[in-house]
Amino acid sequence: MSNLKHKILALVKDELDEIEVELEQNLNPHLDLVSQTASHILFSGGKRLRPLLTILAARLCGYKGNYDKTLSIVFEYLHAATLLHDDLVDGATLRRGKPVAHSIWGAPATVLVGDFLLARSLSIAAETGIPEIIKVIAEITENMSQGEIQQLFRKGALDISEKEYMEVIQQKTAVLFQGACRVSAMIAGSSNRKESALSEYGFNLGIAFQMADDLLDYTSNTSVIGKEVGADLKEGKLTLPVIYSLKTASPKDRVLMENIIKDQDFSVQDFKILINMLEKYEGLAYTKNLASGYVNKAKDALSIFKPSTTREVLLMIADYAVARQA
Amino acid sequence: MSNLKHKILALVKDELDEIEVELEQNLNPHLDLVSQTASHILFSGGKRLRPLLTILAARLCGYKGNYDKTLSIVFEYLHAATLLHDDLVDGATLRRGKPVAHSIWGAPATVLVGDFLLARSLSIAAETGIPEIIKVIAEITENMSQGEIQQLFRKGALDISEKEYMEVIQQKTAVLFQGACRVSAMIAGSSNRKESALSEYGFNLGIAFQMADDLLDYTSNTSVIGKEVGADLKEGKLTLPVIYSLKTASPKDRVLMENIIKDQDFSVQDFKILINMLEKYEGLAYTKNLASGYVNKAKDALSIFKPSTTREVLLMIADYAVARQA
Numbered sequence: 302m303s304n305l306k307h308k309i310l311a312l313v314k315d316e317l318d319e320i321e322v323e324l325e326q327n328l329n330p331h332l333d334l335v336s337q338t339a340s341h342i343l344f345s346g347g348k349r350l351r352p353l354l355t356i357l358a359a360r361l362c363g364y365k366g367n368y369d370k371t372l373s374i375v376f377e378y379l380h381a382a383t384l385l386h387d388d389l390v391d392g393a394t395l396r397r398g399k400p401v402a403h404s405i406w407g408a409p410a411t412v413l414v415g416d417f418l419l420a421r422s423l424s425i426a427a428e429t430g431i432p433e434i435i436k437v438i439a440e441i442t443e444n445m446s447q448g449e450i451q452q453l454f455r456k457g458a459l460d461i462s463e464k465e466y467m468e469v470i471q472q473k474t475a476v477l478f479q480g481a482c483r484v485s486a487m488i489a490g491s492s493n494r495k496e497s498a499l500s501e502y503g504f505n506l507g508i509a510f511q512m513a514d515d516l517l518d519y520t521s522n523t524s525v526i527g528k529e530v531g532a533d534l535k536e537g538k539l540t541l542p543v544i545y546s547l548k549t550a551s552p553k554d555r556v557l558m559e560n561i562i563k564d565q566d567f568s569v570q571d572f573k574i575l576i577n578m579l580e581k582y583e584g585l586a587y588t589k590n591l592a593s594g595y596v597n598k599a600k601d602a603l604s605i606f607k608p609s610t611t612r613e614v615l616l617m618i619a620d621y622a623v624a625r626q627a
Numbered sequence: 628m629s630n631l632k633h634k635i636l637a638l639v640k641d642e643l644d645e646i647e648v649e650l651e652q653n654l655n656p657h658l659d660l661v662s663q664t665a666s667h668i669l670f671s672g673g674k675r676l677r678p679l680l681t682i683l684a685a686r687l688c689g690y691k692g693n694y695d696k697t698l699s700i701v702f703e704y705l706h707a708a709t710l711l712h713d714d715l716v717d718g719a720t721l722r723r724g725k726p727v728a729h730s731i732w733g734a735p736a737t738v739l740v741g742d743f744l745l746a747r748s749l750s751i752a753a754e755t756g757i758p759e760i761i762k763v764i765a766e767i768t769e770n771m772s773q774g775e776i777q778q779l780f781r782k783g784a785l786d787i788s789e790k791e792y793m794e795v796i797q798q799k800t801a802v803l804f805q806g807a808c809r810v811s812a813m814i815a816g817s818s819n820r821k822e823s824a825l826s827e828y829g830f831n832l833g834i835a836f837q838m839a840d841d842l843l844d845y846t847s848n849t850s851v852i853g854k855e856v857g858a859d860l861k862e863g864k865l866t867l868p869v870i871y872s873l874k875t876a877s878p879k880d881r882v883l884m885e886n887i888i889k890d891q892d893f894s895v896q897d898f899k900i901l902i903n904m905l906e907k908y909e910g911l912a913y914t915k916n917l918a919s920g921y922v923n924k925a926k927d928a929l930s931i932f933k934p935s936t937t938r939e940v941l942l943m944i945a946d947y948a949v950a951r952q953a
Contacts, residue, residue: 335776386742390735409716412738413776416712416745420768423749427765432756439753442746450661450739 305621312614313353320352323374327425338406338414342381342396350510350618351376351481357618358482358499360611361603362489369485372429375422375438376481382418383445383473385411390453391536434484441480448472457537459547459559466541470511471504478507494605501602502615509595510622512588515540519576519585521626531572535565541591543575546584554578592623631947638940639679646678649700653751664732664740668707668722676836676944677702677807683944684808684825686937687929688815695811698755701748701764702807708744709771709799711737716779717862760810767806774798783863785873785885792867796837797830804833820931827928828941835921836948838914841866845902845911847952857898861891867917869901872910880904918949 310317324343328336352373359369387393388401389411395401403411419442426438452469455461482503486496518533519542533540539547543562547555558578561571579585599619606612636643650669654662678699685695713719714727715737721727729737745768752764778795781787808829812822844859845868859866865873869888873881884904887897905911925945932938 335773386738390738408734409779410776412712412716412741413772413779415738416741417769417772417776419742419745420765420772424762424765424769427758427762430758430762432753432758432761435758435761436750436753436756439746439750443743443750446739446743446746447661450736450743453735453739 303621303624303626305617305624309614309617309621312610312617313357316353316356317349319370320349320356320373320377323352323370324377327371327374327378327421335414335417338385338402338410339381339418341399341402341405342385343377347377347380349377351380351477354478354481354503354506354615354618355485357611357615358485358503359489361499361606361609361615362486362491362495364485364489366488368429368488371425372434372484372488373481375425376477378418378422378425379438379442379445379477382415382422383449385415385418387449389415390449391532391538393532393536395532429488431487434487437480437484437487441476444472444476448474452538459539459562461539461544463541463544463548466539466544467508470508470515474511475504475507478510479503482506498602498605502599502619505595505599505602506619506622509592509599509619512541512592512595513623513625516542516585516588516592517625517627519579531567534562534567534572534575537565541588542579542584544584545587546579546582549582549584550578554582589623596620596623629947629950629952631943631950635940635943635947638936638943639683642679642682643675645696646675646682646699646703649678649696650703653697653700653704653747661740661743664711664728664736665707665744667725667728667731668711669703673703673706675703677706677803680804680807680829680832680941680944681811683937683941684811684829685815687825687932687935687941688812688817688821690811690815692814694755694814697751698760698810698814699807701751702803704744704748704751705764705768705771705803708741708748709775711741711744713775715741716775717858717864719858719862721858755814757813760813763806763810763813767802770798770802774800778864785865785888787865787870789867789870789874792865792870793834796834796841800837801830801833804836805829808832824928824931828925828945831921831925831928832945832948835918835925835945838867838918838921839949839951842868842911842914842918843951843953845905857893860888860893860898860901863891867914868905868910870910871913872905872908875908875910876904880908915949922946922949 328339328343355373355376356369384396385402388396389403389408393401402414423439423442426435429435448469448471452473455465479500480503482499483496486499515533518531518540534543539562543558547558550558558575561567561575564571567575596619600616603612603615654665654669681699681702682695710722711728714722715729715734719727728740749761749765749768752761755761774795774797778799781791805826806829808825809822812825841859844857844866860869865888869884873884876884884901887893887901890897893901922945926942929938929941
């Protein structure tokens, strides 16, 4: 475990324990099948990053109530619902080192339990009785599904632009991180300035986090990352390292790369050639660099808050988003 | 077209036209894939019964605003989202006489567009800014997904009781009808008494409607019903006509029926034998009779409203729910 991760975990141990309790209590499982399938995805070693952001952001805003904990799990449920459906849609095989849910419980249960988690999230949001918060969460859900649809629609396309890529990761990832931070300012009754700052932090963090995720697909290995390396490409999903390299490659190398990408059963050798291309044409470095820029933006946004341990942890989380190895 | 259907359609022509407009406008289709897939299910000759109930119930409560129309389509979107996912989960082939969405656009698009419609429904609900209404709609969504999961969980089971059957149809169908009626009383600011009456009407109508649907699977034919006759049984879904007949059959006939049910590739001849059993052991008559009882309960609930054309149409709709041939 990296030093940074170790430090963060030591600082948020209590919060992570509270999140586990809330996740179980709010699942409210009347049905074994829901419980089993939902637990498989919910309790499989996820980072709890989204609910943690909610709780830390609430503390940063001086919130003294208990509602942040309940609300925080909305973001983990939404995340889990998306993972269930996306793994199915993408035909993924591994998630966090375990077989994906649909390979165990079948596609039907995976579709319906995803629906249940989505519905449960919105029920918990509705229970706040605060229309603004419910609106934020409902809009996130809509955005996420649009991002996923856009991604599916352009699956296999070799002409995806950086702009399109940015739109998709904003919708499918950044708005959820943004919401997880923003709702805390809302329940704390913070100023618009603080709400905007936390929105800004969450949004930029989300972008950086997704870019780092997309990088890991080329730079990690299966045992560490817990899913198949090169899975994005096998699923016909072009991410920024590839998009950038395709744009900057020589015509000859571009054809070489395109042929590997189009052959969805590419060999390990082919994948190595592709990674060499991503290095040669700086797709990896470009993405890493851009991600760091978003981390800095995220951190800058917190400068309006006075120094505190909580602010420190949020800054460390931003660094961790791109430094992580899995 | 039956006389009753003809009379109802003549009375609600304008409302149905308004619903079509709202359905298109609120789909808000930024994406071709959403629009195509959602339109396939949304504009394929559905009855628009749920949004129609919202509009008529609002009128019955003396509501003068325009919000009932927007809110009404929440119930059609939720219905459409459920149909998309259920046809996928059930492996259905035909819906309203057309190939199901997933056979045209594939399972991935069907999952994601279902998610989008679900999310869009809750966004529209959230836009009301009325926490009670949002709560009702979020709870409906949760209930529906639980009903579907319960049904999936017990798929193929021969020991389903009438009680279990009732629980499933309450969750997957009746709560949506109930909500479609109830929200109108809420936006109209009606008395609790009126809200309860409309809840009661919608809930009982929903149960009767689902029972009639389950009957049609044995009494209609494919060209009229627009889906494969006997599809429920082929999908391992035992409904009340079968549940009741299994319970009342002689041991010998029970084995005969069970063997047909277990063989999911049963022949037309086998299916005819099964229908004879449903007649012999009165599963069809029992279900029809029970459905009529729920229709009467639904109609009785409206007795607190003074006579009007709107009330008349709602009463006719209740009769139509069980009289319909498709």
